[in-house]
Structure formats: C-alpha cells, structure tokens
Amino acid sequence: MLQIETWKRVLIWGLVALGLLLALPNGFYGRVEAYNDKVAAQAGDSTGVEGWPGFLPSGLVNLGLDLRGGAHLLAEVKVEEVYQTRMEGLWPEVRNLLRDHRGEVGTIRLQPSDDGTLAVRIGDPAGLDRAVKLVRGLARPVTSLTGAGASDIVVSGEGDLLTVQLSEAERVATDDRTVRQSLEIIRRRIDEVGTREPTIQRQGADRILIQVPGIGSADELKAIIGTTAQLNFQPVVTSTSDPDSRVPAGQEVLPSADQEGLYYVLEQAAVVSGEELVDAQPSFDQNGNAAVSFRFNPSGARKFGDYTAQNIGNPFAIVLDNEVISAPVIQAHISGGSGIITGNFTVEESTNLAVLLRAGALPAGLDFLEERTIGPELGADSIQAGKIACIVAGIAVLVFMGASYGLFGLFANIALILNVGLIFGLLSLIGATLTLPGIAGIVLTIGMAVDANVLVFERIREELKTAKGPARAIELGYDRALSAIIDANITTFIVAVILFVLGSGPVRGFAVTLGLGIITSVFTAIYITRLLVVMWFERARPKTLEV
Known part of the structure; x- marks a missing residue:
C-alpha cells in the first residue's frame, strides 16, 4: 500500500529541518562572520559575545578567492640552494676528519665553490685516495623509497683536489623534502596570522600555489611568506x-x-x-x-x-x-x-x-x-552573477515542472527549493569553500535535481495506463524508477569523486558542490517528494490522477 511509517516521516522532516538550520547563518553572512571573529578572539569562548544567538549554529560557507577577493601567488622553490647549504654544513665534519689524519693527507684548504660542490685541496697528492676513502665513510643511505640502497654523497678526487657532492638519488629526495617542508612552513605562517580558508597546494615538482581570500594584496601575502x-x-x-x-x-x-x-x-x-x-x-x-x-x-x-x-x-x-x-x-x-x-x-x-x-x-x-590581487569589488560582482544564474536556472526549472506535471510538478518544486537549502547546510557543516566553479556546480545541480522526479512521474504515467488505480500507480512508479535513479546518479557521483581527487583549486570546488548536490537531490526526490505525494493522497483520496 501507499504509506510511509510515522518514524520515517519524523526522520525525513527532522533531517530537512536540521539542514535548513545549518544553512540559516549564510542568510546573515556579515553578522555571523563578525560574531565568529569575536568568539575566535576569545579563544572559542562565546560568553558575552553579541550579534548572533549562541544556541544557533554559526558555521558558514567560506567564500573562495574569486568571491571574496584576496591574493594569488605561484611560487617556485629554489631547490638548488639546499645543495650548497648541505655542503657548507658538511665541511666541519670533513675538516675535522681530515685533520685527524693530517700525517696521511697533509694540510687541507677549502676551495671556493657555489655550485653545490664541496672542494677541498690537500697538501699531499699521494694521500688523495686515503682522503677520498675517509670522506666516503661519512656517507649515509638515502632516506627515500626511490633511492633505496644509494648513498647520499658522491666523493671523488683528481690530482690534489677532493670534491664532494650530493648523489642524484639524494638530490631527488632532497628536492621532494624541500618542497614538502616549504609547503608546510608556508601553511603554518599563513595560519599564524589568522587568515580564512587559504588554498596552499603543490603544483608540479617544485612549485606551490598560494591563494588567500580576504587579504589586502599580493605584496602583503609575500611579506608573510616571502x-x-x-x-x-x-x-x-x-x-x-x-x-x-x-x-x-x-x-x-x-x-x-x-x-x-x-x-x-x-x-x-x-x-x-x-x-x-x-x-x-x-x-x-x-x-x-x-x-x-x-x-x-x-x-x-x-x-x-x-x-x-x-x-x-x-x-x-x-x-x-x-x-x-x-x-x-x-x-x-x-x-x-x-x-x-x-x-x-x-x-x-x-x-x-x-x-x-x-x-x-x-x-x-x-x-x-x-x-x-583580486579586489573585493570583483568578488562581489562574481557573487551577484552567481545569484542571478541560480535564480534564472531555478525559475526556469520551476516553470517547466509546473507546466509539465501540474500538482506533481509543484511537489517537485518544493523539493528543489529544499534541495538548495540542504546543499548550503552540508557546505556549512563541513566548512567547505565556495568558489565561482562551485556556484556553477550548484546551478548544474538545480537543473539535474528534477531528473529523478521526471523519471518517477513518467513511470507513474505508464503505470496509470494499466488501470491499477492511483495508489498502486504511485507506489509502482517510485519503486520501478528507483534503480534508474540510483544508476544515473552513481555514475555522476563517481565523476565528482574523480574530479575532487585529481583536480585542484576551482576544479575541487566544482566537484564538492556537484557531489553534495547529487546526494541531496537523490534524498529529496526519493523521500521528500514521495512524502509530499503520500500526504496529499491521504487527504485528497483522488479517484484519478493528472500527472
């Protein structure tokens, strides 16, 4: 029979209420943001802080660089500098070692070098082989999977000149460590000054992308990390x-x-x-x-x-x-x-x-x-453009569904509006960053959100032709359309996951809103519209259906 248990109804409306409650602070963005800043200044203690009720959620959807304005930098790490630093740090060890064997190698003198090589001239050329052997004893294994079994330094000699440099395997491992360390230190420096939701990502072998919303200029950002x-x-x-x-x-x-x-x-x-x-x-x-x-x-x-x-x-x-x-x-x-x-x-x-x-x-x-530097004015323009895009897309879908399916289209439209609210509730819950491509993901979700309802409604139309009665037609329509809805949305969700894993920056922003939109769309189509239809059917008890 066409019915939904009471506990399921309570659970569905409870989830909807919770999602809308989480999304509520975004309707008062400036006010809640100021409240959160005051709470953060008090080390998380909201006592005495006014501007927003403390019993309500205060999580916001963070605005990305293209919506809030801020600074964008692409930096290349000078990994070659580390080679020279390593050699300078090795010199005291080499000096002390060879001094202890001065009778075998003679006097030692450090030679100028700035190409990542340690050059030492010894007084007795006959002792060069002995000096090379001694310094090779300072070598250590390369601490990386790709350099397993290799030594970190290469020691050679010619005439009376001993040279030491990093091995190729150690250089590769050093480059990777240097970029990783730079990435982490940049992240810590930016976090220390309290910026919101920075994007700090490695790009390629030796480059780092830094995007910090809300900061005044690229020069200000460079002063922090440069x-x-x-x-x-x-x-x-x-x-x-x-x-x-x-x-x-x-x-x-x-x-x-x-x-x-x-x-x-x-x-x-x-x-x-x-x-x-x-x-x-x-x-x-x-x-x-x-x-x-x-x-x-x-x-x-x-x-x-x-x-x-x-x-x-x-x-x-x-x-x-x-x-x-x-x-x-x-x-x-x-x-x-x-x-x-x-x-x-x-x-x-x-x-x-x-x-x-x-x-x-x-x-x-x-x-x-x-x-x-992206100015706040440009960010405001982007937000306005995104609002217009969402409104136009939403109105177009609402009109189409109402014209095509009548009362059932109205139920789908209610679910669509709730769907957008649930998306913002989830974004606020996980502290996601909304970018312009993210808004594009929401607009796409608005267009795709009614797909499941279209499948259900068309299936109900088919079932009505068998004259099984309105209740049975609605029940079979939802049951038999379910597999097609799940299959279609799973494939799109897999694409969103791949974009999130392999993409970066704006691509990830698009993937997040698309993935969350798919989850909320399936929920609203399968549960909310069905619950609305069942509640209407229980009250109206129609003998025929006009879908």
Whole structure:
C-alpha cells in the first residue's frame, strides 16, 4: 500500500529541518562572520559575545578567492640552494676528519665553490685516495623509497683536489623534502596570522600555489611568506667597512641590519641554526624596546651553552636572512638554551619576526612566478552573477515542472527549493569553500535535481495506463524508477569523486558542490517528494490522477 511509517516521516522532516538550520547563518553572512571573529578572539569562548544567538549554529560557507577577493601567488622553490647549504654544513665534519689524519693527507684548504660542490685541496697528492676513502665513510643511505640502497654523497678526487657532492638519488629526495617542508612552513605562517580558508597546494615538482581570500594584496601575502627567515648564530671573525673584503673560503661578509656601512666577517659554519628553535615570542628588552625571545631544543641548547662557555669575551652574530641583526659580546655562559634578540624593531616587526621564526625557516628561497590581487569589488560582482544564474536556472526549472506535471510538478518544486537549502547546510557543516566553479556546480545541480522526479512521474504515467488505480500507480512508479535513479546518479557521483581527487583549486570546488548536490537531490526526490505525494493522497483520496 501507499504509506510511509510515522518514524520515517519524523526522520525525513527532522533531517530537512536540521539542514535548513545549518544553512540559516549564510542568510546573515556579515553578522555571523563578525560574531565568529569575536568568539575566535576569545579563544572559542562565546560568553558575552553579541550579534548572533549562541544556541544557533554559526558555521558558514567560506567564500573562495574569486568571491571574496584576496591574493594569488605561484611560487617556485629554489631547490638548488639546499645543495650548497648541505655542503657548507658538511665541511666541519670533513675538516675535522681530515685533520685527524693530517700525517696521511697533509694540510687541507677549502676551495671556493657555489655550485653545490664541496672542494677541498690537500697538501699531499699521494694521500688523495686515503682522503677520498675517509670522506666516503661519512656517507649515509638515502632516506627515500626511490633511492633505496644509494648513498647520499658522491666523493671523488683528481690530482690534489677532493670534491664532494650530493648523489642524484639524494638530490631527488632532497628536492621532494624541500618542497614538502616549504609547503608546510608556508601553511603554518599563513595560519599564524589568522587568515580564512587559504588554498596552499603543490603544483608540479617544485612549485606551490598560494591563494588567500580576504587579504589586502599580493605584496602583503609575500611579506608573510616571502622571507626565508633563516636564523643562524655564527662566530664573528672581525668587522669592516668594506663590503668587498677578500676573505678565505669558509668565511663570508654580511652587512649589519642596524648600522649602515658596517659589515661583519663571519665563519660560514653556524654554531646553532634556526632549525633548532622550538619557540619564539615577541617581548621587550630591559630598556623597554621591542625584542624577540627564543628557546632552543635540547640539542641546540647544549651547543649554544658549550659555545658561550668557551668564548666568553668574544662577539657572536645573530644572522637573519644574510643580515647581522645583532652582534653581542658573550659576557657569561648562557645555559638553558634561551635568549633574546634585540634590534631596531617596532612592536609589529618583532611580532612578525616571532611568527616567522616560530613557523620555521623556509629551507630555500622562493621565486614568485605569478602574483595577482583580486579586489573585493570583483568578488562581489562574481557573487551577484552567481545569484542571478541560480535564480534564472531555478525559475526556469520551476516553470517547466509546473507546466509539465501540474500538482506533481509543484511537489517537485518544493523539493528543489529544499534541495538548495540542504546543499548550503552540508557546505556549512563541513566548512567547505565556495568558489565561482562551485556556484556553477550548484546551478548544474538545480537543473539535474528534477531528473529523478521526471523519471518517477513518467513511470507513474505508464503505470496509470494499466488501470491499477492511483495508489498502486504511485507506489509502482517510485519503486520501478528507483534503480534508474540510483544508476544515473552513481555514475555522476563517481565523476565528482574523480574530479575532487585529481583536480585542484576551482576544479575541487566544482566537484564538492556537484557531489553534495547529487546526494541531496537523490534524498529529496526519493523521500521528500514521495512524502509530499503520500500526504496529499491521504487527504485528497483522488479517484484519478493528472500527472
């Protein structure tokens, strides 16, 4: 018989009410957004926050870059820089190893090199083979699946020159690690400043796509992520006013960030690097000037403490991105692994520096290949265009269904309106980001949403021709159209899943709304329209049907 159990009716209307309740905040977008910002500022505590009832849901559909405006960057990671850094870090080990065997290899001198190669000239050419064998003992296995069994360095020698460079397998593994690390650090830096729903994705082998809605300009975004923030603590050899001073290999000349015309000659090998920082916070020094306090991990704290204990009275440099921001003289042994960085900082600069250091140093620099700023006005135009598209599509479908199926078309139209509300409820529930292609997915869903109803109604028409009676015709119409509805929507849902898995950015936005639209369309067609038809039939008890 044509009937639906009471518990099913309650469940269906309960799900509809819940979906519409979740979608409700999007009708008061600015008001709810301001409310959420205030709650976030209170660490999630909504006590005393006005502007939106606390007992109602406050989840919103996040607007994407093309709807809200913001900044878009496409960055290329300079992976080659890491090769040179690795070789510079390896030099102290090589130097100490060969010094211990000076009787076999003679004197050792580091040779200038900037192509990712470590070149060492030894005093006794007859000991070159011995030196090569010793340095090969420093090799470690490549830590990647593709480089299984390979060593991370290649050591060779010719005449009196020993050269060390990364192996091809290690370079491939290093490139992948560098891009992954850059991706994560960029994500942390952007999250630190509280931006909403950024899109940060890897593109190709060494590129990263960054889209941040609601930010003022591409320059503002570059200021957050474009600095490598590589912090090192390096021994000071001397100071000079000549930026072109000739220095031996293993040393470098860096400018002072505070005093124009002052340069420092430093040992390239850092005592402690920023990678061993575990925390950095904005603070003030004893004179009330803005500063940044920091803390090392146990390994960094030990190295920092040992160095300061052995070099009391000597200066050491705090180097940030190849600038000496401070060069204090070590007054005493600094234990505990904590300290403070002072300089001519404003409060805002010290806060930004703390954010950069806390998020970690980018392992390599970035080249910005593409950058653009999308203004809020363009986003507003896109939203308006999307609204018009949805309204036009909706009215066209409503008119067609009403003209084609009469009262049954009215039931389908009610389900269609509820369907759109349920889509926004699901988008709010999962915190999805709506983009212009996402709106296209909703418009497509509006057109496709009545397909299932058309199949059902046409099937009911066929069943009416067998003169089995209106109730039996409706029941058979829904039952026999079900398999066709499921098959048609499953194939489309599979396509949406493939688009989501393989696509990125706007393609994913389209896939999300299309996939959710299919789920809500099937629900509204199979359950809501059927429930509406059954409720009408129970009241009207018609002898004939006009479908």
